[in-house]
Amino acid sequence: MKTKKILRYPVIISLMLLIAGLFTSCYNQQVVIDKVPLNTPEGTNIYITGNFNNWDPGDQKYMLTRNTDGTYSILLPRGVGKLEYKFTRGDWTSVEKNECGYEIGNRSLIYGEEEAVVNQISCWGDTQPMNCTRAVMVIKKYPSNTPKEALIYIASQFNNWDPGNLKYTLKKHPKGFYYINLDKQDECMEFKFTLGDWESVETNRHNIDIENRRFCFDGRDTVFLEVNNWKSIKYRKTGKVTFVIEKLPALTKTGEQLYITGDFNNWDPGDTGYTFRSDSSGRMYYNLVSDKEMISFKITRGNWNSVEVLPSGDDISNRTYINGQADTVYLKVERWKDR
Known part of the structure; x- marks a missing residue:
């Protein structure tokens, strides 16, 4: 019996060390916002939501503190591993967006990697974008058999590769070239031009499909392009x-x-x-x-x-x-x- 009691002590000590290790491996994590849009409503509350609170956009426990220097901050409960999150002003209609008002992916951080993670917010879901990054795509040369009444469309990941999405038609300038103004929806985009469906997608001079075009919003405000050929000149009537x-x-x-x-x-x-x-x-x-x-x-x-x-x-x-x-x-x- 005495032997059994003695053997329990190493087990208890091991458990205590394990528990202590778990506590010491958890990290406090500070999250800071040092820039918000100028049209952020005065006196508004900002919340952080994520995989730590079941993505509740208006959880009062996760409301950031407004600091005297104009920044917002919160000290999250101790934790480990990867944290995904977004900022809101209390509900999903006011969730943060990119500078052009489009959805953004979840933010993420690793507990303890940085003592304070600093963020900037470009736009809110219920306010107008103020600093939208845009680019103009210009088709300066296109096939001579392009029907005069036809619309030219751009298909890309931002419209689910819809070859005839009327929201993404190019305008024809009086000088004859086609152009479209595109808001930044992601850092880079792949795309092709069509006359309204995949049967009339652009091809090379030998009528063979081409690789997707690619463009990144890298500061260029205008991009000049050429279309060599259409797979078909059949087009949508509008x-x-x-x-x-x-x-x-x-x-x-x-x-x-x-x-x-x-x-x-x-x-x-x-x-x-x-x-x-x-x-x-x-x-x-x-x-x-x-x-x-x-x-x-x-x-x-x-x-x-x-x-x-x-x-x-x-x-x-x-x-x-x-x-x-x-x-x-x-x-x-x-x-x-x-x-």
């Missing part, structure tokens, strides 16, 4: 209409961004490719190109909480437009859902 907003609710704030959403963009209420612009008189307009016979749509301020509604506040039916019915359609927005 129509164009201009939507003009001639009336807005009185509670609409000056400078607020308005969007058109519908069956042409999978009903994305805040699609940055479908934003209204202002003409010289201040009227808001959007030029829509579509190959659909009938278009269903609504107007929003960027999300479904701010979609247009009836004066009573009730939901309205989808607006509709028959392609070719008119060149210009005038719209009146009576009320927003959240105002």
Whole structure:
């Protein structure tokens, strides 16, 4: 019996050492934000969310402290291994985005690798981008048999390689070349040009498929390209209409961004490719190109909480437009859902 009691001590000591080792191998981790967008609402709270709190975007335990020097910081609970995270202002509509307002991948860090990890936020999901990086792609030379009425499309990973996505059509300049302004959605992109489907994708001079083109946002603002040949000159027939907003609710704030959403963009209420612009008189307009016979749509301020509604506040039916019915359609927005 005495022998058995003596043998227990080394086991207890080993367990105590193991537990002590686990505690000492955990690290405190400080996370700092030293730059936020200039249009961040005054007095806003910023939260960190990740695989450590079940991705709760507004967890009060993970609200950062605003420091006197204008930075934000938080000391995370002790831990080990890899941590993935993002910043929000309390919900997923205000999650951080890249400088052009597009989704970004999860941030990550390894506990203990750095005492403090410093971050910068480029844009919030519910505010307008202020420093968007853009590039202009110009097709200065293309096949002589390109139909005059045809649209040239760009297909890439940012539109799921859709060869006929009307949001990504090139414009034709009066001097004859085609061009498109592209926002930075990722550091680099691969792409090809088409006339609307893969049957009419660009090829080499011998009508053989070419490798994907590649472009990285490296500071160049203009890129000049040539298309040697189309696999086919069959192209998609499209129509164009201009939507003009001639009336807005009185509670609409000056400078607020308005969007058109519908069956042409999978009903994305805040699609940055479908934003209204202002003409010289201040009227808001959007030029829509579509190959659909009938278009269903609504107007929003960027999300479904701010979609247009009836004066009573009730939901309205989808607006509709028959392609070719008119060149210009005038719209009146009576009320927003959240105002």
